[in-house]
Amino acid sequence: MEKGKIVSLEDRIPKLKQQRKKKANRRLIFLLLLFFLLIALVVYFQSPLSNIKKIEISGNNIYSNEEVIKVSGLSDNTNIWKVDKTEISKSLKNLPQMKSADVKIKLPNTVILEVSEYKRMAYIMNEKSYLPVLENGKILKGQESEEIPANAPILFGFSEGEPLKAMIKDLENLPEEVQNSISEIHHTPKESDQYRITLYMNDGFEVIASLRSFSEKMAHYPSLIAQIDSNSKGIIDLEVGSYFKPYGEEGAAGNEEKAEDAE
Template sequence: MPFVLLFCKCQKAVSKLEKGKVVVLEERVPKLKKRRRQKVNRRLTIYIVFFFMLILCIVYFQSPLSYVKHIEIKGNQHISSEKIIQLSGLANGTSFWKVKEEKIKQAIEEHPEIKQVEMQKKFPNTIVLYIKERRRVAYIEHKQTFFPLLENGQILMKNAPKTVLSDAPILVDWKRGEDIQDMAGQLAKLPPYILSAISEIHYAPSDEDRYHITVYMNDGFEVSASVKNFAEKMLLYPEIVKKLDPNVKGVIHLEVSNYFKAYDQPKKEDDDDNESSAR
C-alpha cells in the first residue's frame, strides 16, 4: 500500500513538471519569433543599404561627378596658376581617382623655379596644389633685361622681365659665373627683410681683395664688403644703422672691422660768402 501511494505522488510531481515546461515553452515561443524577425529585418536593412550604396558608387564613377572640377593653386608668387596647371597636366574632365600625386609633383617640379609641390585631394572633385618656389635672390641686368638669379645659383633666361622688381637687388658688372654662384649662395642666407633693403650690388675687385663688392642700400647708405663673408656681415647691418644719424649718409665698411665713414659734406654757400668777405 505505501508503495502505491509513493508511486502516485511521483506521478503527480512528474505531471506538474511537464505542465510547467509546457507553460515555459509557450511563453518563450513568441519571444523567439520576435527575435528571429528582428534579426531578419536587420539583415534585410543591411542588404538594402549595401545595394543602394553600390548603385550610388556606380552612378558616381560613371557620371561627371567623379571628374576633376576645381584646381586650386596656392603659394605661387612668380609663376602663374595657369602655367602650373599646364605643367601638371590636370584638366576638367580628368578622373578624380586616376590623379597620381607623385606623377603630378614630378611634372611640376621640372620647372627650374619650383622647389617643392604638395598635393591634396578634396572629395568629391577638387585638387589643391601647394607650391614652394625657389627664392629670387638677385637680378642680373643685361641689355635692359633683368634675368632672375635663383637661390641655387641658376639664372632664368626665359621670360625675363624688362623692368626690375623690388624683391631682390640688381647685380652690376658681374661677368664670371663662379663669382655669381658665390654671390647667390651668400644672398640665399639673408632673410627677406635684409635682401629687399639692398638696391644694387657692384662687383668691384681691388688689389687687396678680388671679391670686394660695393653695395647700395635703399635707405641711402653704401656698404663696402667682400663676397666671402657677405651674409654674416650683413646680418649686422640693421643694428649698425640704428646707431647712425639717418641724415648723415656715408659708407659702412664691413670687410674686416666694422666702421662708418661719412661722405665729404659739400660746403654751404653761406660759408663761401663768409670766406670771401673775410678775404
C-alpha cells in the same frame, strides 16, 4: 515532474518557422542593400559623377591659376580617384620658380593644390634688360624684364655658381631694412678672396665686403652709418674689420680704382 504547461513539439514548429523566416528576410534585405550599394559605387566610379568639380589653388603669386592647373594635368574630366598626387607634385616642381607643391583630395569632388614659389631676391643686368635671381641661386633665363622692383638690388659680374648662391643666401638673411638700402652689388674678386664684393647703397655710401662674413657684418649697417657725419660720404670697408674712409681721402680713391679694375 514539476507542474507546468507542456508545449507540444507540434505547437513549437510554427514559431520556429516564423523566426527562421524573419532571419532569412533580414539576411535577404541586407544582401540586396549591399548589392545595390556595390552597383551604385561602380556607377559612381565609372561615371562623370566622380570627376573633379573644383580645383583650389593657394600660395601662387608668380604663376597664374591657369598655368598651375595646366601643368598639373587636372581637368573636369579627371576622375577624383585617379588623381596621382605624387606625379602631380613632381610635375609642378619642374616649374623653374616652384619651390614645393602639395596635393590634397577633398571628397567628394575637390582637389587642393598648395604651392610655394621661390622668391626673387635680386636681378642681374643682361644688356638692356634684367634677369631675376631666385632664392636658390638660379638665374631665371627667358624671364627678362625692362623694369625691376625699386627695392631689388642689381647684381653685376655674377654667374651661376657658389659666389652667387652665397650672395643670395646672405641677402635672404639680412634685415629687410638693409636689403632695401642696397642699390647695386658688384662681384669684385681678388686673388686672395674670390668672394669679395662691392656694394653701392641708396644713401650714397659704398661698401666693400667679403661674402664669407657679409651678412653678419652688414646686419649692423644702420648702426654703422649712424656714427658717420650725415654730410660725409665714402667707403665702408667690412672685409677684415670695419672702418670708414671719406671720398677724397688717400686710400679711398685707391679702393674705388681697385673695385673698377676687378669688374
